[in-house]
Amino acid sequence: MMNKRNVTLVLVLIASMMAGLMFGGASLTIEEVIGGLLKTAAEKYVVIMWNVRLPRVFAALVAGMGLAMSGLLLQSVTDNPMASPNIIGVNSGAGLMTLIVLSFFPKETYLLPFASFFGAFGATLFIVNLSKRLGSSKTTIILSGLALTTILNACISFISLLNPDVVSIYNYFSIGGLSGVSIEELVLPAVLILISFGVTWVLSQKISILCLGDAMASSLGVRVKHLRRIVLICASFLAASVVCFAGLLGFVGLIVPQFARKIAPETMKQTMISTALCGSILVVIADLAGRSLFAPSEIPVGIMMALIGAPFFLMLLIRRKEYD
Template sequence: MRIWRAFSIRMSFPKESGRFRLLIVAGTAALLLVLAAVSLCSGSASIPLDEVIRALFSRDQTEKFYQIVQFVRLPRTLAAVLAGGALAVAGAILQAVLGNALASPNIIGVNAGAGLFTILLAAFFPQLIWFTPLAAFLGALAAALLVYLLAQKTGASRMTILLSGIAVSSFLGAITDGVITLVPDTQAGRFAFLIGGFSGVSMDSLKLASLCILIGIGAALLFSYDLNVLTLGEETASTLGMRAGLTRMVFLILAALLAGSAISFAGLLGFVGLIVPHAARFFVGQDHRYLLPLCALLGGAFTLLCDLLARVLFAPFELPVGIVLSFLGAPFFLYLLFKQKRGRLHD
């Protein structure tokens, strides 16, 4: 009965309704806040919410829970929210720019490019480790441009883009494995990086990356109308006065900035940029003015929820959140692939 009532309420607010879309965005923001509070309270030692609030605003490091909240749970919670939002927005942008609903940072090689450049920096320039977000951004951008150019040269069909991305991802992944094998010093901590997770994140590692993510999401929201025009097609966009090629390149750069920044501290998380944009479209439709902010909030909430599950399901043992995301994402990708083959997938 409750399920039917919820469905009836949703149907009474069509996707075209601005009121419904704003309610969805506001509700997702509230859900994100609740999950953040649960994340700060939950772990190997449960902490009451009032103690968490006291630890967050206290400057007394002798407080009972100060160390746990300030140095472990707060960075982890912020990392999950930032990485999830960045990867979800990057996925939505890539799907629009490449015209392929199966596109996401991990599938078309963007994650692999960011991971390769991060590993190269750690292997050959360890003294420059603070430049990891920059290296990850450059790697993500190089991979995105390579996939885009390959698709353009060979005919930018949906399947061509997908296959080009898979090939680029495999090639870059092979180079990464080779570097890790030949330079043993890079193996320390790299296993966790290749899977993806937030267990070792610190506030220092989030400073530059979080700034890049906030700038990237802000720019994407600012130019979301242009993304709507771009999805109408090259010819229509040119008729409306848009320089489609330049606009497409700008959005590719934004997607690379977001994905690379997230990967620099979260590792090679997969499928957030695939699952979340499709879930967001179900509620708010194709208009990127609503889709992108919902992706940012829903991506943070989804990744935070997966991280919570990874922490509590097998306590006292902990799974890297990348494993949980792969368990959820792989079947979803196959579902979309078969749906596309039947010709019913969103363009």
């Protein structure tokens, strides 16, 4: 089922999650972590575990998995290694809706996750319908995504000008962070991510045929346009589910799939597993670093992701250039 490298990744994920539970503003021992989780330790450890650390680590796990999987699917169906959730307008759609709620319904903060979710999904529906009208080609999707992102960002800037009070809150959302997240608000995104993962798992073999190009895939009996639309919807669900609680985390969907393909290129299923695992590991470690490096101050995970992700991405580009 899983190759050796993916088994190793599972062990690394468990270790990084354990580190995420142990370290942060205050360092805990393994006994205190386990006692806190089992509610047998002192009250303060139980509170730290169940109210702070566990939701935080779980959020990082879900965010990494969702964004990385979204990136993998987008890159597969568009045959473009630069495709990621922020390219096709998902993030900007979520951002615009968030800003609208913050500007016009500032007291209704409970609306934020739903608004960002519908904003992201609305952007995807727009892209899917536009690409359907224009022919669903790979370049069309990327270009229409870029055009939509530009329009949405212009709307975001315009609303910020009208209401400068929301800019600081929006800034945190646009950077991406996991502070203050609760287990309850993670349930719906986690379920949506699992459903999307399941659908693409079933279709994984057909998705892998898309890498042969539209003409070859079509001659092998794949309904290319139909499949591309389903995968785009799943990719949007995956990204939007994350954006609604973690904000606009950018680099995960871009770099993780490229790394995961090198780790497990054998089959699409193996690549999917390694992508989900690598994404989770990356965000868990980035969040841990953000919480620990300058404790008790905290660096949002979005900044840590950019600091880790950008050099890593450059390294991949340099290696590819050397290989070519």
